[in-house]
Amino acid sequence: MNLTSRAARALNGAAEATRDAVVERTMTLARLESPTGDTQRLTALARELVDGYAQCTGHTTLLPGPRGDHLVVDFPAEDMSLPHLLLVGHYDTVWPAGTLDTWPVAIRGDRLHGPGVLDMKAALALVQGAFGLLEQLGCPPAQPVRLVLVSDEEIGSPDGRAAVAQHLPGAAAVIGLEPPHPDGRVKTARRGSTRLRLTVTGREAHAGLDAAQGVSAVDELVDQLIRLRTLIRTRGTAVNTGRIEGGTRANVIAGRAHAEIGLRFTTPEAQRTTMGIFGALKPMRAQARLDTEVLSDRPAWPEQSSNWLIHHVQAVAAALGQDIAGAPAGGAGDTNLPGSLGLPTLDGLGATGAGPHARHEHILLTALAPRLALLTALLATALPTPDRRARGNLLNGPWR
Template sequence: MTAGVAAGTEGTAAAGECIGTAALPGLPQALSARARTLAGAVRRRCVDLAGMESPSGDAPRLDVLAEELAAGFRATGAEVRREPGPAGDHLLLTWAGRDETLPHLLLVGHHDTVWPVGTLQDWPVQEENGLLSGPGVLDMKAGLALLEGAFALLADLGERPHRPVRLVVVADEEVGSPDGRKLVERQLPGAAAVLGLEPPHPDGRLKTARRGSTRVRLTVTGREAHAGNHASEGVSAVDELVDQLVAVRSLARLPGTELNAGRITGGTRANVVAGRAEAELGLRFATAEAQRNTLDTLAHLTALRPGARVRTEVLSSRPAWPERSGNPLLRHVRSLAAALGQKLDGAPAGGAGDTNLAGARGLPTLDGLGAVGAGPHARDEHIRVDQLAPRIALLAGLLAVPLPRLRERP
């Protein structure tokens, strides 16, 4: 292929039982061996993708990267559809399965990052002591490269996914997927399971639950006036916003709620009473109830000083995905990992992602199937090169091996 990394029966077990690789004898050994030979190409793909800056909101750069990803996945046999979005195109990719009558397997990812253009100038993609670092390499360009490698691996072995596969790659995940979530939600009906390509916990454990998250903008309107001669005629939007934020911080003491004031702007000059100010808040919630109560409180904020106005706007929101007992999908992945000679487990995660949309609906969902590493959204962001091959093999196995029954039949 010219881009990417490619080279030249529904289970009938009882609920929760993992079929593993018994249906495909010899496959674990073949997957592991071929994954080791493909790891170098996947590493190079990680370098290439991380070298293409794609901050959220930069539609031209995101669209260039989307086309690069489309070419790579198309070479693995995917049908590609670009879905226009206000901040960059999303991708919907589909692969045929050996049994097209089965419900599809849905994978979700994103190609935007939190890093502004120019970051590569003083932080180039580089490898040292087995760690590959660079902006966005962990979150989550390596996850996309790994999936390319998994499909290339199956093609090399003459295998196909067991069931139809869909992949959604959104352009606005790092800002809460305000537009991309619609594309994800349209693929949820009928999905047998949903897998996320976000990075796992630093120790490699998968993510079995996620907190809800919401971005809120507080906008305060005051009245401008000369700060020296006619200060009493003005109403400071900055002062009002500061007082509102002090009051809002008390929400962070509510059970199951966390709050981060991520951005504050306002005013024009030191000698002008500020007529406008705003803050963007990031909120995270352990439960749906905490999310409802906190957002209701924010929606009913009132001004603390005469003449000021306060407006609350929800910019994006994801529901809480609670931990569920049992989790047959995790048992299946653990069984598959063991057959591949890997030890794997799962645990809830603090961050939110597009898998929240599936997990909150009760669909069999796991996240964290991307590259193993640490430091997302930080200057020490990196992946472990020695863990690329195991993840390629695991993803290929999840595509090829039949799923057990993951939900009770009605």
């Protein structure tokens, strides 16, 4: 059956009635701190997530990772022969353990504040809420759904990328659970990103007695960074030197220095050109040595006018009385990989709010029920087959 106006009203009402439970679940998850690399805390949160998804028919498989397990949760469907819908997200945050001591999770007006509530504890709660609503309404998912949650997204998913890649074959489409744009628009493309470390090895010497015998790694690094700002003029590339370390004392010529550099790319061509520049760097001091190490890498996901998935989501949203728009995003995430491969991909289906990675991070409570209704409807509405895409008939859900 199609998503009728009667079914839409029922779903909107059920989502509104479920909102408080999703808020409580978000607060529970946010109070379990999960900084990237803290395997003990990540394991505690993973157990909580596994138990929660098990309550709504989800079966979880753990994929061991060096910084914590990645979770793969399978939800059965009415027709298990169909290709799966892949949901991707993460359960690590940027906030160090102890942040809650000075910044507790709290509701103030229409906002739920706290570390990680937007990025992305609320989305994890929304998924559980959506599958719970499907059970309540007696409406199973239209096709198998697989949820992949990685434990290292906040450092570029160096290991989690493989977990996502493992479940791309056979996927009909990919939906990311990152937050949307602050105005609610979903994300239709993402810039590529590379995080690398440029290390300089020089030679230590006494800065007063034997300065001529030393080779300053700090001076070489500074000169290289200035040089790179001149070399990297590729359109579509942004460079940020985020961290610099080097040397030991003011009276010692620095023997070692390094910088962590973040690169963002709007196109694959810009990414290739910029990485070629780094690969061709030569020392400016004869006895200095340069080493470049890629710490994480995400390919550019350019916007595609032929991406039918945004039109499908807009059609489902319209049936619920929602107006959903899309726009490219400046940040990178786990949807970069499927998007770069040309798979139908859309991101930003998580909770609406603002301030990710900042002390004003929050979600908007009034936007939670509509997003819950939309996510639930997307799970219950069959993805359009090629012939229905061509006819523009995108809605076909098993609604009662």
